[in-house]
Amino acid sequence: MALCASSQKLFLASSAASGRARARHGGRASANGRRDLAVHVRMAAPDQVAIAYEEGNLEMPKWAGETPLSRLVKVLVSFKPLYSLLKLGARQVLISTAEKNNIPWREMSREILESDVYKELHSIENPSLQYPDYYLSPFHAYDEGNLSWLAAAEAEVATMSVARRAMPHASSIEEATKELRGNWLQVIEQHHMKHSGSTIENILDIGCSVGVSTRFLADKFPSAKVIGLDLSPYFLSVAQFKEKKRAPRENPIRWIHAAGEDTGLPSKSFDLVSFAYVFHECPERAIIALVTEAFRLLRPGGTIVLTDQSPKSKILQELSPALFTLLKSTEPFLNEYYLTDLEGRLREVGFVNIQTVLTDPRHMTMTATVPHQRV
Numbered sequence: 001m002a003l004c005a006s007s008q009k010l011f012l013a014s015s016a017a018s019g020r021a022r023a024r025h026g027g028r029a030s031a032n033g034r035r036d037l038a039v040h041v042r043m044a045a046p047d048q049v050a051i052a053y054e055e056g057n058l059e060m061p062k063w064a065g066e067t068p069l070s071r072l073v074k075v076l077v078s079f080k081p082l083y084s085l086l087k088l089g090a091r092q093v094l095i096s097t098a099e100k101n102n103i104p105w106r107e108m109s110r111e112i113l114e115s116d117v118y119k120e121l122h123s124i125e126n127p128s129l130q131y132p133d134y135y136l137s138p139f140h141a142y143d144e145g146n147l148s149w150l151a152a153a154e155a156e157v158a159t160m161s162v163a164r165r166a167m168p169h170a171s172s173i174e175e176a177t178k179e180l181r182g183n184w185l186q187v188i189e190q191h192h193m194k195h196s197g198s199t200i201e202n203i204l205d206i207g208c209s210v211g212v213s214t215r216f217l218a219d220k221f222p223s224a225k226v227i228g229l230d231l232s233p234y235f236l237s238v239a240q241f242k243e244k245k246r247a248p249r250e251n252p253i254r255w256i257h258a259a260g261e262d263t264g265l266p267s268k269s270f271d272l273v274s275f276a277y278v279f280h281e282c283p284e285r286a287i288i289a290l291v292t293e294a295f296r297l298l299r300p301g302g303t304i305v306l307t308d309q310s311p312k313s314k315i316l317q318e319l320s321p322a323l324f325t326l327l328k329s330t331e332p333f334l335n336e337y338y339l340t341d342l343e344g345r346l347r348e349v350g351f352v353n354i355q356t357v358l359t360d361p362r363h364m365t366m367t368a369t370v371p372h373q374r375v
């Protein structure tokens with residue numbers, strides 16, 4: 001089924017989520033968009049309907065790429081005294097916005113920092129790991145980037161804030177998270193069923209952070225063996241600590257401290273390799289190395305899935321100057337991410353059946369297959 005309709009992208013989702021999305025977007029859609037939407041609704045299975053998230057008119061926001069506005073923001077952000085102020089501002093905005101949205105940022109992170117999470121580090125950390133140079137940049141207003149306990153303690157609340165911002169119509173943070181992750185999982189399942197011909201038995205979640213995406217994958221595919229892999233031993237410690245607190249799984253998640261570009265895992269050993277919200281933190285050369293490694297790791301017919309900010313998102317294209325300046329001040333590779341032709345990079349590495357869908361108002365999910373006839 002074609003998934004694309006004029007200025008909107010459509011995909012099939014559970015009727016509860018899509019009812020709200022249609023109510024929200026129906027009035028703004030073009031006449032043509034509405035006609036296409038109706039067609040998709042009729043074509044869907046009984047428990048599914050088509051939902052639409054709106055694209056802007058541009059290929060990417062004016063604050064990204066090589067535009068004068070983007071260059072101006074880059075100059076501002078690279079001015080050290082201003083960068084320090086922006087960094088502080090960004091952090092304050094993040095925390096206060098989260099707490100205004102009933103996300104208990106300080107309480108949840110304090111709970112982790114005051115726990116026994118530190119004991120996990122010795123069983124997780126690979127002391128001989130060489131970090132890629134780009135990974136040692138300050139990220140997200142943390143001077144040590146992802147390599148700190150504070151960043152690890154705040155990672156899950158930051159993830160909740162991402163879901164809340166992406167799904168402002170949702171009635172609660174739980175609903176926002178469920179919808180955002182549910183749409184992503186549904187695209188994965190549909191793509192794999194359509195193109196692979198096999199079940200999903202082995203999953204690798206590269207850039208798993210504190211394990212939120214990994215847990216969603218493990219819950220969705222309970223019979224699969226799931227690995228979460230990340231460069232931050234602090235994030236992985238939180239992931240392992242949290243997982244130990246829940247009821248044991250039939251297939252326990254394995255956590256690996258390694259670089260996604262060079263995992264050391266056997267070739268052709270996974271049916272699904274996922275990158276959730278990883279690429280906007282990477283320079284293009286890392287993105288190419290990561291998708292090349294994913295191609296090596298996947299079995300013929302296997303699926304790669306990446307989800308991240310969509311350059312075509314109407315909301316991101318219309319972000320206020322204050323917000324995009326703050327955003328760019330804490331994301332050193334954001335511009336490079338926006339300039340990277342992700343579909344083109346996947347094609348060059350050898351992937352086929354490449355498909356990109358807006359799975360919420362801010363993020364796209366891209367899926368592709370390793371050809372069955374690969375040697």
Ligand SMILES: C[S@@+](CC[C@H](N)C(=O)[O-])C[C@H]1O[C@@H](n2cnc3c(N)ncnc32)[C@H](O)[C@@H]1O
Pocket residue numbers: 132135146159206207208209210211212213214229230231232235258259260261275276277278281282286
């Ligand atoms: C925004 S977080 C991912 C969030 C998580 N996947 C989720 O959906 O909740 C990005 C993660 O990518 C990891 N990362 C960045 N570059 C990486 C690389 N080359 N190899 C492995 N992990 C990497 C970071 O350490 C960080 O934990």
